[in-house]
Amino acid sequence: MRTIIEVPRDQLDALEALCKHEGISRAEAVRRAIASYVRRENASATDQAFGLWRKKRGSGLRYQEQRRSEWSRTR
Numbered sequence: 357m358r359t360i361i362e363v364p365r366d367q368l369d370a371l372e373a374l375c376k377h378e379g380i381s382r383a384e385a386v387r388r389a390i391a392s393y394v395r396r397e398n399a400s401a402t403d404q405a406f407g408l409w410r411k412k413r414g415s416g417l418r419y420q421e422q423r424r425s426e427w428s429r430t431r
């Protein structure tokens with residue numbers, strides 16, 4: 357996909373220097389930056405969810421089994 361973005365001159369200059377040093381195109385640098393951002397944000401969401409049961413009594417497995425047993429009850 358192609359897109360058009362505006363980048364401040366100082367960031368563009370820094371990007372150009374980085375690209376020259378790395379031997380990559382500007383497009384490749386932007387793709388890498390996006391991939392890094394997405395990985396970091398996804399990891400952040402996982403970190404926020406980790407340990408949700410630490411303040412609850414009982415086990416998560418017991419809770420899950422109780423909820424699933426409701427599915428098999430006849431009405």
